[in-house]
Amino acid sequence: MKEKVKKALEKVRPMLQQDGGDIELVDVDEDKGIVKVNLTGACKGCPISQMTLKAGIERYLQSEIPEVNSVEEA
Secondary structure, three states, rough: OHHHHHHHHHHHHHHHHOEEEEEEEEEOOOOOEEEEEEEEEEEOOOOOHHHHHHHHHHHHHHHOOOOOOEEEOO
């Protein structure tokens, strides 16, 4: 599952980089389906970063990888 997550995040990364941000994969808990990431650059501390994380990244990962239950900031 970790490799699938890495590949999916590579598809999301350019959108974040357009706004001066980026994303780092920290951990994947395959048993619970939890993906932990760090938002970096302009995304770190951005007031809408949680919306980006949940409504954007989490939703996309869940559509690509059904085993993903949640995406959290590490």
